[in-house]
Amino acid sequence: MSAPTARRAELLPRGKKPKNPYWVSSIGFVAPGVLLVAVVLYLPFIWTSWISLNEYSGLGDPEFVGIENFTAMFADPGFLVSLRNTLFWVIGTILLPVGLGLLIAVLSHGMRGATWFRLPFLVPYAISGVAVGVIWSFVLQTNGALSQAMAFLHLPGADLRWLLDGPLNTVMMILAASWQGAGVNALLFGIGLQSIPKEPIEAARVDGASGFTLFRTMTWPMLAPLTTVVVGLAIVGSLKTFDVVWAMTQGGPGRVSETLALTMYKETFVNNDYGLGAAVALFLTVITVLASILYLRRQLADSRSM
């Protein structure tokens, strides 16, 4: 308990709750915000949850079918491919944009002209995901820029069908997303590195630590709070991957590169199966929230125990 609160509690008569004379007016001030959140967040969530238990084409009235949409969802092989691809995206995003971001930040830390070194990595972040998808489609399409360049250099793999064969297309799209996302992670890690106090690092240097040992034993543990945030954002962001995939393959050919967010969109708006789309949306929400809670609880517990 913080000190001012403790002092207020001492001043109040024992057994009496603190009474705010302005509580009536405070409701009036809080109400617009609460109402806004209720209308734009809670109501849609409750509505989506309800629709997931119904068969609904967007027209007429929903028809209650219980958990039928959920059983249909898990029985659909396309959904399982989508789930696998989403897992690839989570792992890939942690390894590549986060890993590369860390590498760029560490390499450029303390370097003269570090801003200029980091700037090119940051520029793609200003582009929308759809534009990134379109640009990389030009590069990765059959006989596109990459294949032509590889053929010119007589490199093996020039005839690979980058966007047609799964899971290769998912891997390539993760690379495209990394091109966009690494810069901002480098920026965040850069801020983290700057906020690390110099004294312990200097002390470690005096004790003979340098290079990777210094990073592993001193810098990395001290970066932990920021790493928690960056990785947490990466997990949530990758679970709802949509724009790059939509722009590059639309989840195809067939359904081989679909992610859960794409499945949700296609079932709802392309196939007019709002119930099944809502079931996928709910599933995606649950795993996103669960992943966030599990990850953050573990990370925060670790940092408290440090």
Next chain:
Amino acid sequence: MRTKMAMATAMLASAALALTACSGDDGGGGGGDPAETTLSFFTDKAAWESSFEDMNGASEGVAPELDFTGYSDPTAYDAFIKQSFRTNERPDLFTWHTGDQLAQLVDQGLVAETTDIWDEAIANGYVTEELAENYTYEGAQYCVPLNVVYWVMYYNTQVFEDNGVEVPTTWEEFIDVADTLVANDVTPLHQMNIIFEFVWFQAILAGLDPEAYDGLSDGSVSYTDPVVVEAMETWHQMQSDGYFIDPGVETDPQVLLQSGDVAMAYFGTFFTGQLNDLDMVSGEDYGSFLLPAVNGDQPQTPVVVETGPLCVGADSANEEAALAYSEWWMTTDAQTAWSESRGDVSFNPEATVTDEGLQEITTQATSEDSLQMRRYLEATPNDIYTVASEEFGAFVTNNDDPMGHLQAIQDAADAYWAENS
């Protein structure tokens, strides 16, 4: 007192916020002279705005004016139209899709009946009875045709000339043309693995057995029936023989045809506009012909026809004026103006089509020698089409064993017809 005032103000603000979200304008008033009315008009054909503006010029004084709202994302547009029927903002006039999608609106009583308009238009020769089938549900018609598209084969005249091949009139001649082009290292045909991945299935099966093609749309024929398998095997063989461009090439088909990267492209007549935009001249740089039937014993050549409806929202603010507009839309004057503005064919055989190539296609497609067939997308229930488009997309990409794909589509068809037969 001040506290109460502040509270009241905040409460009012929040109530106003909620009401703003829920309120709606009732739209323009109905009644009066339809020609003086302005209709709220919605479409997913945002790129056609200038043509609809031209139609406002043509309708001046004789039919209502359109207040155009165009969407460029068809999926977002469909969701918007569906939502609009849950509000007081029903569109007076809007474009939609035939087939299953229109059936859903008809089932819910959301579109106005147009049987009288169709009867008069057929009597006046503005439209064929064949086309009316696309708009008929339980004996009554709904909506009128916005446009009609015939699916034909476009070809690059220079490539044909350079390779010494001519427009084929039979399937055997068509195969000979393709073989000659392959032998000369020219890719004969365009094909895609998204959006139009189904078109070669429809072209081959309709050309092989039109009744079987029709039977797929009502469940009387199975996707694993021998004739359907034969159609897929034919397609499979054509892919194996190198007839098609790699579906991973994402360059626009009109650009590929212009550059000669493909010699032919099977497309709807809307493709003419896309070629003209590249300054290609009909009859000089490119030509078009009806794809000969695979089975030459058929008395008629099947022509796949795609048609999109122009619908009147039931109980919309200007329903009567919108119906008057629909009636005018089918007339020869309106359709001549439309055809001129779009540079495209019209469903009205009386309308003047300025492009000679398109005029020829229209004459052939509406003659006794041709059999008009619905496009696969509109002819197939949505639940089956969804699976089919994915399977055809994968088949085009991998050119693997057709049976697995046909079985997957038939499984979807079995599930659909079990509930909807």
